[in-house]
Amino acid sequence: MTREVATPQWVYDGFLMLQAAESVQFGYPNGFATVETPKNIQERLDPQMANRLSDQGVGFVILGGPIGAGMKEDLKIFLANKPLAQALKAKGIRRVLYVNTIGMIFSAPFFAEHPDAVNWVQRTSTGERPIYYTNWQYFIPCLNNDHFMAYTRSMLKTVMKEMEPDGIFTDNYGYYSYSCFCDHCQTKFREYLYKKYPDPQSREDRFGFSSPLDYVTPPPFRPWGLGNTSPHTGIPDTNLVLEPLTQEWIRFRCQRLGQVTSELNQVIKECNPNAIFFVNYVYGGAPGINCAVFHGLWPEFVYPHSDLISAEVAGPPSIAPGGAVQGRNLLMKVAKHYHIPLSTCSSFGLPLKDYKRIYLAEGIAFNTAPIDLIGEIKRENPPQWMRDYRNFYEKNKNRIGHASTVADCAVLHNFETLSFTYTYPQESLVLCEQSLIQGNITFDIIFDRDIDRLDNYRCLFLANVLSMSESLVKKIVDYIHRGGAVIATEDTSALNERMLPWKGEWLKLQKSRLLADLLKLDWPKEGLVCRQIGQGRVVFLAEIKRPWNRDAARGEADQTQTPSPLVQGSHSCGPDMPMLTGTPALAMNHREILEAVDYSLQNRRTIRIEGPENLVAEVTRNDKGYFVHLLNWREDQPVTEVKVSVRLPDGDRIETIELLSPDRETASQILNFVTKNGYAEFLVPNLLCYNIFILK
Numbered sequence: 056m057t058r059e060v061a062t063p064q065w066v067y068d069g070f071l072m073l074q075a076a077e078s079v080q081f082g083y084p085n086g087f088a089t090v091e092t093p094k095n096i097q098e099r100l101d102p103q104m105a106n107r108l109s110d111q112g113v114g115f116v117i118l119g120g121p122i123g124a125g126m127k128e129d130l131k132i133f134l135a136n137k138p139l140a141q142a143l144k145a146k147g148i149r150r151v152l153y154v155n156t157i158g159m160i161f162s163a164p165f166f167a168e169h170p171d172a173v174n175w176v177q178r179t180s181t182g183e184r185p186i187y188y189t190n191w192q193y194f195i196p197c198l199n200n201d202h203f204m205a206y207t208r209s210m211l212k213t214v215m216k217e218m219e220p221d222g223i224f225t226d227n228y229g230y231y232s233y234s235c236f237c238d239h240c241q242t243k244f245r246e247y248l249y250k251k252y253p254d255p256q257s258r259e260d261r262f263g264f265s266s267p268l269d270y271v272t273p274p275p276f277r278p279w280g281l282g283n284t285s286p287h288t289g290i291p292d293t294n295l296v297l298e299p300l301t302q303e304w305i306r307f308r309c310q311r312l313g314q315v316t317s318e319l320n321q322v323i324k325e326c327n328p329n330a331i332f333f334v335n336y337v338y339g340g341a342p343g344i345n346c347a348v349f350h351g352l353w354p355e356f357v358y359p360h361s362d363l364i365s366a367e368v369a370g371p372p373s374i375a376p377g378g379a380v381q382g383r384n385l386l387m388k389v390a391k392h393y394h395i396p397l398s399t400c401s402s403f404g405l406p407l408k409d410y411k412r413i414y415l416a417e418g419i420a421f422n423t424a425p426i427d428l429i430g431e432i433k434r435e436n437p438p439q440w441m442r443d444y445r446n447f448y449e450k451n452k453n454r455i456g457h458a459s460t461v462a463d464c465a466v467l468h469n470f471e472t473l474s475f476t477y478t479y480p481q482e483s484l485v486l487c488e489q490s491l492i493q494g495n496i497t498f499d500i501i502f503d504r505d506i507d508r509l510d511n512y513r514c515l516f517l518a519n520v521l522s523m524s525e526s527l528v529k530k531i532v533d534y535i536h537r538g539g540a541v542i543a544t545e546d547t548s549a550l551n552e553r554m555l556p557w558k559g560e561w562l563k564l565q566k567s568r569l570l571a572d573l574l575k576l577d578w579p580k581e582g583l584v585c586r587q588i589g590q591g592r593v594v595f596l597a598e599i600k601r602p603w604n605r606d607a608a609r610g611e612a613d614q615t616q617t618p619s620p621l622v623q624g625s626h627s628c629g630p631d632m633p634m635l636t637g638t639p640a641l642a643m644n645h646r647e648i649l650e651a652v653d654y655s656l657q658n659r660r661t662i663r664i665e666g667p668e669n670l671v672a673e674v675t676r677n678d679k680g681y682f683v684h685l686l687n688w689r690e691d692q693p694v695t696e697v698k699v700s701v702r703l704p705d706g707d708r709i710e711t712i713e714l715l716s717p718d719r720e721t722a723s724q725i726l727n728f729v730t731k732n733g734y735a736e737f738l739v740p741n742l743l744c745y746n747i748f749i750l751k
């Protein structure tokens with residue numbers, strides 16, 4: 056994926072990060088303050104803080120900035136930072152300013168400065184002004200309002216000029232609603248539709264009427280889409296977005312937010328080409344959430360225009376009660392696809408002595424560069440192991456950093472499938488990716504635009520990709536004929552890009568999958584079907600078996616059922632949305648998923664580990680070498696004598712395997728190995744949390 060902005064190179068340095076959170080302007084109006092707050096703020100603004108942070112190994116600080124209260128009030132906050140910002144700069148610590156760009160308007164001070172701004176805010180279908188979550192003092196601005204966007208650009212310019220920061224961290228990035236009915240949204244939505252459907256015939260084909268679009272309104276989302284299942288296919292998602300206008304609105308909003316991201320980053324780069332635009336992306340875009348509807352966010356539109364993405368809400372690595380190894384590595388893969396790091400927040404308040412090593416190890420292994428927010432600016436000293444991890448990356452970044460994954464598979468995240476449904480394909484995707492992670496199958500996440508570069512991969516994984524255009528399916532069939540392998544599950548390719556089934560008539564249930572039809576194969580009713588097609592291979596998997604059942608008692612092992620992990624997410628305006636923020640357990644047919652992968656790869660996976668399922672591997676390479684990362688999610692249970700078998704790059708011979716570890720308990724050493732059938736086999740003497748093996 057090529058970058059659309061020139062991301063400054065310093066972002067790849069790897070950081071421990073802190074944030075200044077106390078503020079009078081945010082604390083007092085909300086009652087989130089104490090009598091001592093002004094004194095606390097003064098302490099945190101003391102330029103001496105720079106020495107303390109430098110001693111702690113902190114290299115990146117988010118300082119308080121505009122909170123959406125208007126320039127007069129906001130200037131007070133960020134100008135107070137100036138002496139500290141200068142002291143930090145002298146110590147080589149990166150300073151980024153916290154800014155509310157599009158998230159909220161703090162009504163009383165903002166409107167006092169800009170009386171016209173009462174009309175810059177969003178409107179519901181009944182004309183009300185939605186508020187930010189439950190906070191009645193904050194309204195949600197509309198990013199289709201040109202006056203508001205002009206204010207935001209000018210505010211950013213002032214901040215960049217006055218403070219000369221290393222970048223802007225934008226919090227609350229998204230719409231905080233499902234729809235806006237202000238005049239600007241209605242006008243811009245109609246313009247978007249006219250551009251796409253300029254003539255009566257194209258409108259008739261899409262909407263069932265050829266009339267002008269001047270009375271089209273955004274959808275109210277009460278309830279979702281039609282609020283029922285497909286009348287033609289019986290696809291089991293109770294909230295399919297089938298109406299064309301709702302589909303178009305969802306895409307329009309996402310595209311618009313991408314455009315806004317590009318514009319705002321441009322403002323920053325014009326002020327300082329070496330400054331970053333750092334976006335707090337809701338949930339980091341977890342695949343189990345329909346973020347396109349929830350917040351107007353889709354990676355293909357936002358990531359190419361951002362320099363750093365924050366997944367603040369995706370909590371620290373853990374092992375779920377059902378045995379699933381959880382973390383932020385899926386989100387790191389999305390960011391890696393766009394060649395930028397993901398910034399994680401392992402915990403804001405947890406004492407650093409209670410942090411686990413895996414919190415940082417995950418970022419070194421899976422992220423383009425490790426960046427973790429470890430709390431508030433006045434933090435206790437980091438434990439020795441945390442300094443060791445930071446120093447380890449600092450010492451080795453030029454060797455192991457900036458590496459791409461040696462991927463067995465590409466997993467497709469398709470816009471329509473994940474934006475026009477709420478649970479069914481999301482569950483399948485999360486479960487399949489979890490199986491790949493715990494089966495140690497290396498993979499990349501790809502998006503629709505990447506379908507023309509499939510030849511970079513040995514296998515394409517289509518996890519219940521319901522919605523696919525005919526041209527997309529044809530490209531995949533061509534890839535198979537060229538020798539590629541495809542795994543497709545459940546209802547993959549059952550609907551076209553408009554969510555229409557390929558066949559069927561009124562009130563007659565019929566399901567056909569274009570991928571199977573074009574390959575002249577039957578879809579299995581259960582289990583899996585593996586077929587060689589010319590040089591290529593295809594596997595159809597009838598079902599990804601959910602490891603949960605709403606009525607079942609919580610399971611204790613991987614293959615038993617747990618209660619449904621579906622939760623209801625809500626934000627400022629509109630009904631709750633069902634979402635899956637992670638899976639508690641592996642799919643019931645986890646072994647079958649791995650069997651499908653092994654068939655597709657002709658049993659030539661990149662890596663095999665003989666050890667417990669809480670060991671996770673990643674294989675990366677750059678022009679400096681080939682790296683095997685091995686992580687133990689249960690660092691309180693170190694393991695020894697783990698057998699690793701790693702596929703050598705075609706034609707390569709290796710001379711040494713060197714073990715490096717940020718764990719001071721694990722000594723660096725050269726390992727013995729044997730090569731067999733294009734694989735190197737070796738024994739890991741011991742693994743506490745994180746080892747890297749460098750193959751040369």
Ligand SMILES: [Zn+2]
Nearest residue numbers: 197235237240
């Ligand atoms: Zn609007």
